[in-house]
Amino acid sequence: MKQVILREPKKFEILDSPKPVCGEKQALIRVRAVGICGSDIHAYYGKHPFISCPIVMGHEAAGEIVELGAGASGLAVGDRVVLRPQRVCGTCYQCASGHYNICGHLKVLGCQEAGASSEFYAADADLFYKIPDDADFKTGTLIEPLSVGVHAVKRGAPQGVEGKRVLVIGAGTIGNVTAQSARAMGAKDVIITDVSEFKLGLAKKCGLENAVNVAKTNLGEYMTEKFGPDGADVIFECTASEAGINQALDLARKGVVIVIVGVYGNKVNVNMANVQDREYSLVGTLMYLHEDYVDAIRMLGDKKVDLKTLITNEFPFEKSADAYAHIDANRDNVQKVILTV
Ligand SMILES: [Zn+2]
Ligand SMILES: [Zn+2]
Incomplete structure (x- = not known):
């Protein structure tokens, strides 16, 4: 062969x-x-x-x-x-x-x-x-990358993401499927960001209408407008970039869970003082479990994701x-x- x-x-x-x-x-x-x-x-x-x-x-x-x-x-x-x-x-x-x-x-x-x-x-x-x-x-x-998204959502909201407001930083494949997973699993509202109009366009085609170009739009103001003064309930960092994680640390309200989904190739400079002072939870996520595959396949079969x-x-x-x-x-x-x- x-x-x-x-x-x-x-x-x-x-x-x-x-x-x-x-x-x-x-x-x-x-x-x-x-x-x-x-x-x-x-x-x-x-x-x-x-x-x-x-x-x-x-x-x-x-x-x-x-x-x-x-x-x-x-x-x-x-x-x-x-x-x-x-x-x-x-x-x-x-x-x-x-x-x-x-x-x-x-x-x-x-x-x-x-x-x-x-x-x-x-x-x-x-x-x-x-x-x-x-x-x-x-x-x-x-289904493989979608399962990564499903697992990430469960890591960020172990009690369930129903009714929550979700910010996904990065609209590459993993960011996109994480946002789609959150929505399919019951999130109230999802914002997804990127600097590529192409990737944001695909996100919109997938029904993620709050797709924001952070090179052109102030994300903090946009989030307040869409989510209200309390902002996001859970944040997924999917860019693996210093800018991405610092944006999460700057914009999160106190006490929020920030899930690190992106695979960082380099060490980055982050403001750990905010993690301590604002009592953030930084949570990692790796791959998936059997049940995440089962959920992902059901979501695809039920047309809850594109x-x-x-x-x-x-x-x-x-x-x-x-x-x-x-x-x-x-x-x-x-x-x-x-x-x-
Ligand atoms: Zn992969
Ligand atoms: Zn083992």
């Missing part, structure tokens, strides 16, 4: 690899679509702290089951599925307490172990989830080099790029 490997930064190779053997508790899929994620782009430049070359990327993957091991249950050959790319130890402190998304020995498939940039891919059957019948494979890959609009480009997976070069050259005018297999 064909398999695409990132041999070294900015250098892809197409391999002729053996088709994976389907293990006893595994499912083998014919891969149909793979999404390119921000972390893949960092890896492409050789700048991801936890991904090193050579690596077969592809953690946002959808396909069709072609073989099931004798010990795999709950799925059938022919099922259209999406991958939850987490290999966890099951025995560490976090795993034992149910927080396996932060397993001490976590391996993300496509990041620390081979991902699905290939014609066939095998993984434990309990890592595959059926995608809604009316969602195509390309849209199905976005994922298809986020797909701006597609390339055959053999043309991965072209796909990444396109992203490189069009930073502000691409959202989700899908590799078709």
Whole structure:
């Protein structure tokens, strides 16, 4: 089978690899679509702290089951599925307490172990989830990032986000799906910000009408106008930038939860005095749990979220080099790029 490997930064190779053997508790899929994620782009430049070359990327993957091991249950050959790319130890402190998304020995498939940039891919059957019948494979890959949003919302509002006013800083894919998750899970009002008119336009197309360009509009004033004097009840920082986190720390009312969703590549200078004095809670969030996938798939099936609009480009997976070069050259005018297999 064909398999695409990132041999070294900015250098892809197409391999002729053996088709994976389907293990006893595994499912083998014919891969149909793979999404390119921000972390893949960092890896492409050789700048991801936890991904090193050579690596077969592809953690946002959808396909069709072609073989099931004798010990795999709950799925059938022919099922259209999406991958939850987490290999966890099951025995560490976090795993034992149910927080396996932060397993001490976590391996993300496509990041620390081979991902699905290939014609066939095998993984434990309990890592595959059926995608809604009316969602195509390309849209199905976005269940992975949507689950990141669902988990982030639960981290920010463990008692439920119903009736709350939510500010999402950053309208990239993760910011967008975090805002859509909050709305689908019952938030009263959502504001999403960016400096890219293109990304804000996509957010509006997804029904997030309070999409604000912070290069042109004073966010504090806008928020007071939309949310009233008490502002946001919970804030999601999805830009991984110094400007983004400081905006959150400046604008949050006292006592608010600020969820750090963005993946920071660099250390940033933040005003910790505000965290102490205003009694903020800074909360991290990583990936998702099984139940977040279940919720994300239900939200997509019930049409509470629009994922298809986020797909701006597609390339055959053999043309991965072209796909990444396109992203490189069009930073502000691409959202989700899908590799078709
Ligand atoms: Zn991702
Ligand atoms: Zn563990």
